[in-house]
Amino acid sequence: MPGGIRTYLTKAERAADTAAARLLAAGTLLRRADTTPDLRAVYRDEEKVNDSPYRQRWAHDKVVRSTHGVNCTGSCSWKVYVKDGLITWETQQTDYPSVGPDRPEYEPRGCPRGAAFSWYTYSPTRVRYPHARGVLVEMYRDAKARLGDPVAAWAEITTDPDKRRRYQSARGQGGLVRVEWDEALEIAAAAHVHTLMTYGPDRIAGFSPIPAMSMASHAVGARFMSLIGAPMLSFYDWYADLPIASPQVFGDQTDVPESGDWWDAAYLMLWGSNVPVTRTPDAHWVTEARYRGQKVIVVSPDYSDATKFADEWLHPHPGTDGAVAVAMGHVILRECFVQRQVPYFTDYVKRFTDLPFLVSLEEQGGGGYLPGRFLTSADLGDQEELARWRPVLLHAATGRAVAPNGTLGDRWSARTGRWNLDLGTLDPELTLLAPGAASVEVLLPRFDEPDGVLRRGVPVRRVGDRLVTTVFDLLLAQYGVARPGLPGQWPAGYDDADAPGTPAWQERITSTPAAQVTRIAREFAATAEKTNGRAMIVMGAGTNHWFHSDTIYRSFLALLLLTGCQGVNGGGWAHYVGQEKVRPLAGWQQLSTAADWVRPSRQMAGTPYWYLHTDQWRYERFSAGALSSPTGPGRFAGRHTVDLVAQSARLGWMPSYPTFSANSLELGRRLRESGRDPSGWVADETAAGRLRFACEDPDAPENWPRVLTVWRANLIGSSAKGNEYFLRHLLGAPDNATAEEAPPQDRPREVAWREAPRGKLDLLLSLDFRMTSTTLFSDLVLPAATWYEKHDLSSTDLHPFVHAFTPAINPPWHARTDFEIFHALARKLSELAAGRLDVAYDLVATALQHDGPGEIAQPGGAVPDWRDTDIPPEPGRTMPAVALVERDYTAVADKLAAFGPLAEQQGMTVKGVTVRPGPEAAWLAARCGTAGDGPAKGRPLLDTDVKLCEAILALSGTTNGRIAAEGFDRLAERCGPASRLSDLGASLAGHRAVFSDTQDRPVPAGASFEWSGAEGHDRRYAPFTINTEHGKPWHTLTGRQHFYLDHDWIAELGEQLPVYRPPLDLGALGECLPGAPGEGKAVTVRYLTPHSKWSIHSEYQENLLMQTLARGGPVIWISVDDAAAIGVADNDWIEAVNANGVVVARAVVSHRMPPGTVFMYHVQERLVNVPKSQAAGRRGGVHNALTKLLIKPTHLIGGYGQLSFAPNYYGPTGNQRDAVTTIRRRSQEVSY
């Protein structure tokens, strides 16, 4: 053992302290030893010391690779330490493959939340056994004993109003009791079977978000749902994390650079994204790129964690960021497109954006014109079938309007090889402005003033019978960039504060200095010009969670498109808000939708589902017309948003489950008996009024959702916007909302109004390893394995690797993996189905799908409503597509555990590209074995989580180069040989990762047709580089990135172009009204719910380590001024109250906060330290207690190019940023 240096007192001091020294002489001072000359230190090596406690503490038996499968996008690989069979702690893995010698690496990845995870393994909040609601289980046992049948017992309890009321009103009020697995599974299976028989499969639903973080755990449950015909609910749009601007502009859900590509940026704006807190493992790239000379701008209303490594901090008022971006766009358009032309920018926008495309102008009374639809070949007299899907532009050399290659018509035409961005000799004309050009005034909305309309001139020309201009000319008008010779109202200069678009105008709105915005716009563009597009904007929830986030984002994206930054390494948008990336997409998608056995699956947009079924629409008193542009024709006037939801469903835009107001198995039976084809039968039944849509009468008992299973999620505590309405209407539990229902004159006209139901769900089933707000309200809680107790796969868009979960220990107590639980449930369900359901026929309606023929269903962006018109209802055209699906309910378990034949027979289609995994099916049979007999006889087994992981990897292009190569070959056929996409595919063909590879070390994903960017060992992933480098079109109407959207509903809101829309004035809309007046001083403030440093969504917020580093319970961050106004000191208890509910929290007073805005960090639940509210007398609510769902009508559009549904791709966002609340200091005496 080593000795040590003992530092003792100086000689002088020793002399002075002789008396004391004598006392201690025995052990220390007078020993002969080696010393320093000044006698300061003594060196000893003869003494033994005891340092073994720390050696023993450090000793461990093994280290296992795993990660965290929560809805976090980190996808960090961790070492889990095990000692004596117990998990002790975790540290990060550091063995990521190198991303290059000239850049930093991805090691280590992880954050304090992840490092605190092992606390859950043995925590007192661990769910150790199955639990059930006591009153329910008593009634169930009683009924079963009497009736002798589980399904009959369930039927009795749920149909007896008193019994139903008893257990529903007990939800969330304690009273859970331990039950055994057999009984828990029997109750769950009985509930499913009863619901299938009585109401239909689409009255069941599954909710489990963010599959990338634990693909197998997600897929096994989703596969179960798909096999029984239950819809899976989307999450990305529901979380408001989906940037609707992405499908609108790119025709892509979200595709963003890996964080290693931030390094490539020469100019970086962190806009509403608090990277150190929300992207902790990636934040180092920003600090390191700064040393490479990157300039960093942070835009954030508070002095956020990100701000401290910014070169400049802009702090516009919350929600006004769009005005900053519009003003930057104004500067860039003026200085880089009008005053001079930057060749790189001009070339880029001509090839890769819709700016040169022609738009018809429609004359209005009063002499102005409105921007109308894209001019298409059909308008030029082209009779070809898809002519209406070929927008045109002007060829500069000839002055003729022509449709270039690459439009949506080329994507779906029988003639292949033209879907590309090869312009050949075509030179698109960007502007029609020329000497002697005609011009007209267009009417453009401004939303910063009531009823604001601008008249600004654009150059025009007549093509056929249409007066047209270019998107570029309209954009200059919208942004207020004057050019000589054009009529209308134009800004006098940058300092004209009255004219929308100018830097001075934005300063008035945002408070950000005009000079600063002007300078940053110049720097941004200058950097992009010098570097060919290496300027990047990292965007976050701070700018994305708003009602009008699509307009905010489109104004950001405009900056990137104008400067040629998109599709370039180191440039473009970097949206990090709940985004995630299942890199092995094709395999996961195939297996999770059970498309290998049955097609199509039911996929539901989350927001309209909850909006309808939690009855939040009943409290909405404004007409959708309140959102219309003053230039709009008034399509929404007097219509309630729920009417628009119903219209969207019947037009096939958004999916809607339950679909019909009858059991779809019953409809299937009738259809089958009719012997007719599903479309014709449905069209006729609908036309005859015999087939009705459930969403038109959502409160009728036959149209309620009945069984909901939540796993890998905490719906009630986390994402449930309008939380109190969930409790009241969906669950039938007590709540704290005080809002009143809309008065009769403000109610919907097309959707039926009934007495409000309380308690729609028969069963809320949750799988979790810890108690959450969801488990507290669940009827059945099944104990799930933690992330350290199972096999699974993880990937993200923030790094390019796929890596494994491996169990460090077996699930303790009675816990089981999600995989085992769903298989057990499937077995029980299959057993109970025998003799009850057997083989049934299911009429499945699906929305018109993006990346499929559904996206060319409704040309021109019109609203072909067949209700009360002479337009015929036609499934797949003016209605949802329909199909008849055979379901053998006795075979669900067998099919769940085997790979079905349809993938080989019909192919796997991802984003419009179909590949056939014949070799992979054979490989899986060899690797996994095959089913011996039964319905899956001979098929490859997927009966363990490892095999499911193997299948995901084998069936995906990113992890199986053969699949990638085949996909690129198919794409090359569509795009033409000049695209060189086959060459790209061939270069990838040898890439292959199997599950054990991902257990050894994170494995890099390969480029694939599943994604839009090229990647490899020598380059970082950046989206759309395949588009820019291979001339592959974007999945949009023009095949280019869109500034302009021409759908009728978009025009109604006046949002054809990027435009500034302020946060909603909720007071004026009658929304978010203050709660009952209370005692004492109050402030009314904007209520923001950004992500916390101490939790990842719902997880970790009750973790003792995190609470210790935070403030020990729910807090609201409040400015010094606001705190002073209501007499609040730091750590005082306060209450935030509005009509939607009540939050009780402590105040964190900080000068970091701007006055007028408070932060209630996301998902501070009721779990820890939440007292009873003074205002309501009941437990304070979760962060979403003060929010309520509001749907933006344009998010409901479908059947039109990129504005078409796909799960988590297009759909209304569950936005919540526009909320306001009243805050008071409450009594400091609290009770629990």
Added chain:
Amino acid sequence: MRPMAQIAMVMNLDKCIGCHTCSVTCKQTWTNRAGTEYVWFNNVETRPGQGYPRGWQDQDRWKGGWRLRNGRLVPRAGGRIRRLATLFANPEFPRLDDYYEPWTYDYDNLISAPLGDDVPTAPPRSLIDGEPTAVTWGPNWDDDLGGGPEQLAADVVLRKVSDTVRLDYERAFMFHLPRICEHCLNPSCVAACPSGAMYKRMEDGIVLVDQDRCRGWRMCVSGCPYKKVYFNHQTGKAEKCTFCYPRIEAGEPTVCSETCVGRLRYLGVMLYDADRVGEAAAVADEHDLYPAQLGCFLDPEDPEVIAAAEAAGIPHDWLESARRSPVYQLIARYRIALPLHPEYRTMPMVWYVPPLSPIVDALAHTGHDGEDAGNLFGAIDTLRIPVTYLAELFTAGDPAPVEAALRRLAAMRTHMRAINLGEEPDPAAAAEAGLDAAALERMYRLLSLAKYDERY
């Protein structure tokens, strides 16, 4: 000359994102057990802020470290008699309140609450006495400027620089300061221990508590000016950061270093002349303490040093490590790392690169181009983070070394920006910072690429 080797650490505060991962991994590994609930060997403080334990830098109150008496070093806590006299009622011993009273929650309530009339919650409960409690202070109470001007004004350093005016929204500043034991060359905790239980290991300089000899006098707790020795109230013995010696001995970095997701921690061997330490710690002018400590370090490339070190029995691989020590580069070659509170005269061995940012902001309002090299240099004294504040932390109040370090960082950025944009770097920028282009690029490699095997 008595060459000795020490494992030392440098933390680049410019890269610290204040995520506290280091705190959590350290706590999980070492102190999540009975008696050490309140103990964080590694903690991260938001600056400005009071820190943990609160106000630890106030040596007028805590009397940690050394002071000069008639030109000689004496413990600030006073002589041995005074310390023995106060053995049982040590006025300089922080109370639990100064750390915080650790708590847990009645978590079980979430599962076992009987059917009632409201949603179950888990109220807080003290981990000290098991009674219901209210959470009124924690180990990280000031995180991200929480508490506002009223509380942050109690920041000891801020009081010294009288810069409370910066506690407003428009001029807000903050950075994070991760802290572990300094493993000092002249440790006052070791000197304070009446039992001889504390020692500094000869082979690597790690300061430890011998768990057998410790009698729980707690003089080390008050003697340490960084308040990085803690009292385990279950075992009755002192505990402190061990520099993860079981890992260091196995050639692995400390837990806090390896798990630092900001990649800002560097570990390496420093050679120093033990015979010079006493003198260096006793220089009269506090501003001279930093250069004096630099003067203790030995150049690992110097043949004389190598010979003496070999003669002193320092193994060859340690000398090799010293030659490629990133810590030595940052401290002695580029001089961008600085000691924390050299005025405590303990000769700390965990050093810090001061935070650079945000730099251009102050210029924005003047309309200047912040990227212009001249402005970058000129802007050092208009940083959001006041140089005077940093100087009070790192150089006993002398702004010159802090400014010099910041200039080198700024010069590196300017130089690399030119390369990034494909332009010719201006050699004047490097020269003005006292380095040449090649040195800036090596520094960039170490700070920016920061590969695993070059950090440790």
